[in-house]
Amino acid sequence: MRPDFLSRxxxxxxxxxxxxxxxxxxxxxxxxxxxxxxxxQNGHGGAYRRLLGExxxxxxxxxxxxxxxxxxxxxxxETLLAIHRxxxxxxxxxxxxxxxxxxxxxxxxxQLRSLAxxxxxxxxxxxxxxxxxxxxxxxxxxxxxxxxxxxxxxQAILLVKxxxxxxxxxxxxxxxxxxxxxxxxxxxxARLTAIIEKTPDVE
Numbered sequence: 001m002r003p004d005f006l007s008r009x010x011x012x013x014x015x016x017x018x019x020x021x022x023x024x025x026x027x028x029x030x031x032x033x034x035x036x037x038x039x040x041q042n043g044h045g046g047a048y049r050r051l052l053g054e055x056x057x058x059x060x061x062x063x064x065x066x067x068x069x070x071x072x073x074x075x076x077x078e079t080l081l082a083i084h085r086x087x088x089x090x091x092x093x094x095x096x097x098x099x100x101x102x103x104x105x106x107x108x109x110x111q112l113r114s115l116a117x118x119x120x121x122x123x124x125x126x127x128x129x130x131x132x133x134x135x136x137x138x139x140x141x142x143x144x145x146x147x148x149x150x151x152x153x154x155q156a157i158l159l160v161k162x163x164x165x166x167x168x169x170x171x172x173x174x175x176x177x178x179x180x181x182x183x184x185x186x187x188x189x190a191r192l193t194a195i196i197e198k199t200p201d202v203e
Contacts, residue, residue, distance in 0.1 A: 033100075038092035055100065056080060062104050063111075068161045071111055079107045105196065112193045115161065145192055153188030156181050161189075 033054065039047035056076060063075040082103050090099055146154035155174055159165040160181070171178045 032096075034092055034096040037087065037090050037096055041087060041090070041092070052080060052083070055083065058100075059104060063108065066108055067111055068115075071115065075107050075111045078110070079104050082107060109193050109196050112189050112196070115189050145195060146188075148195055149188045149191055150184075152176065152180075153184045153191065156184040157188045157192075160185060 033051055036047045036051040036054075040051055059076045059079050060072060063072045067075055083100070086103065090096070146158060149157070152174065156170060156176075159170040159173060160167065165173065167178045167181055171181050174181060176184070
């Protein structure tokens with residue numbers, strides 16, 4: 001859960017971020033935030049609120065391409081907390097983008113580990129996904145990684161975690177028992193985590 005003061009900062013910044021997004025959406029990049037972080041490190045509250053608001057939008061897009069829809073908000077919040085806790089470690093002499101991407105990647109890996117643990121313990125039979133087609137598109141990076149898994153693992157993750165199938169429906173589609181489907185999801189997510197940890201930071 002986010003501390004109250006950080007929640008207020010992000011809430012206050014949201015309207016400003018929306019205005020900035022309308023005015024500068026075509027040219028705002030992670031590296032343009034270096035000066036904002038430097039100002040924030042020097043105690044400029046306004047710069048910090050703007051930075052958190054804008055990075056939260058970037059993080060949402062980042063995780064929408066990499067995680068099932070239901071896990072995006074948690075990943076964004078956890079990453080914003082990590083940015084807040086580690087803000088003193090940022091060196092303004094270096095680009096902000098790689099620093100941000102490294103934190104986001106670590107939280108992506110954490111989220112995949114959490115998905116794997118939940119699957120191993122108890123995966124709910126029903127996972128509500130309103131728009132399956134949109135879910136597949138928004139999880140394009142995750143889908144591309146599935147090519148590196150065993151077919152049964154990739155199919156189980158795609159059906160249940162991306163397309164919103166129940167365990168029972170996926171079991172009938174794949175031709176495996178529900179417990180085997182859960183195990184394939186668990187092992188596949190663990191494998192994805194290992195693959196991601198070995199790849200360079202992205203975006």
